[in-house]
Amino acid sequence: MTTYKRMVLASRPQGHVVPENFRLEEVPVPDLKDGELLVRNHYLSLDPYMRMRMEDVKSYAAPQAIGETMIGGTVGEVVASKNPKFAVGDKVQGMFGWSEMGVSDGSLLRRLDTTHIPLSAYLGSVGMPGMTAWYGLTQIIQPKEGETIVVSAASGAVGSVVGQLAKLRGCRAVGIAGGKEKCDYVVNELGFDACIDYKAGNLKEELAKATPNGIDGVFENVGGEIFDACLERMNPFGRIALCGMIAGYDGDPSPIRNARFFLTMRLSMRGFIVSEHMDLWPQGLKELGTLVATGKLKFRESVAQGLEAAPEAFIGMLKGRNFGKQLVKLI
């Protein structure tokens, strides 16, 4: 291979993301300098946070630059190395973005052991999404046995882990997802106590039925009316880990209408970015890796084929069309 493909941001979205916001480019494979290595990416991770980076707004990270490779986490294999710490054939996780290949000096790469954990899981349950779930649940919600924990986007990469970890801690886990198929999966495969189909049209009533003792913790991935429905059910001193507001990512504002419950129920809420808490990753990944390797933490993937399919897969994910962790298979 003398060239490889990458997907760059062609323009910022005006409201909804459209395929024209992206542009596929073919670029030459660079020569390696001493200390560098070349990675062929096997999987690209698509995640909701990317939507916010596409905007030119004040946020926790600089906006994605126009004309540059879309950011993103990847797993792949070292195909050439002038770095003594990495050998050809090593499996590695990196942040090479929406790209078939990437060059690194090795400093931000993590070598992966795929003996018991499949490569793609390092982009999901044993990667950033899994750690996001672990951090928000264990560090912010701090669930106690017998409490009720609700998580939105429950069949997704983060939500599925939140509920399963809550169950392992003796909690009642209630998911919210879109559609009967996803809800059946959340209850029957992942072992949640209940899952509410927000598309079925009676979210508030179903949530009340599924949380007879109220809600003690919310892991919020979505925002908007789903979050408002949860706020109405909160018990005093409830905790909210705010991880995402997909409802607000795609151009629509997502106000919190039931703000009064923060006061009346003395709720606490904290937004977080898991990459700012790297000190806890070894602890979290150890738990998550062990659970995946022993089959106690289940996950599901939606896999798009080829870099060309990434924009549509990303747009679909923002609309909730994926089922489980959204990946793009590059090889």
Place this chain on the structure above:
Amino acid sequence: MTTYKRMVLASRPQGHVVPENFRLEEVPVPDLKDGELLVRNHYLSLDPYMRMRMEDVKSYAAPQAIGETMIGGTVGEVVASKNPKFAVGDKVQGMFGWSEMGVSDGSLLRRLDTTHIPLSAYLGSVGMPGMTAWYGLTQIIQPKEGETIVVSAASGAVGSVVGQLAKLRGCRAVGIAGGKEKCDYVVNELGFDACIDYKAGNLKEELAKATPNGIDGVFENVGGEIFDACLERMNPFGRIALCGMIAGYDGDPSPIRNARFFLTMRLSMRGFIVSEHMDLWPQGLKELGTLVATGKLKFRESVAQGLEAAPEAFIGMLKGRNFGKQLVKLI
């Protein structure tokens, strides 16, 4: 006196509170049983939380019952006693409500020393409002020297204390209040670094000017668009003590429109009720009492005359017409 007057809740407000929601009654002074004492109330405290109690909704306290004396804090003097712990002439603080008199077994009364602190201050800076400010600032916002703290309703009983305590801790204190007169008072008398008149019509621009280094802590008394304007200026890891949402008390919902900043700036917010943290009152009241007695903590009062004036004073307070702590003088 063989009778005294009290104000009862006649009906629940439909939207805005109106005078007809209250009814003045004249009732006989009861005979004291052993262990009881009779208090003549000198001042009644009017506070925003009362608005929420008038509604029949799920909250941290049971709703105010129709036909019962409106709840509220009072300070007054013991005028008869069959309780060995209290003598006629003792100054006491109680929760006798909107009433000229009250009978107690002494269990929830606090004896007051008015040598250096005026009686009415025990309903303000050295009472519940002062403790609310103290708790939210020191326990939730936890300001560090050099940080910028913003407080809404800055000329009020709570807000005025928040800013003065923040200044004493080496912070930049920025108030938000309604009207030039209140803002001048907040800066010139209370010593805030700046105060923004939200009625002047360019809240966002003025707030940006007054907080050149962003906002690290918000003590929120109001909610609505004022809170949204603050959210836009928050620095990473900002803290929000949510004390009140007057904007939402009087029937109007007050959504949080800038919810995305909780995520992008990793903010934390906690609603609180100061009466649930009685363990900290001795510590807080000691600081507040010393500051008032030594003239380092200033305050201002709006005093309505007579129980008959209480409904209009309360309605005025909800609309921001008071200036400083709203009291009703009963004697």
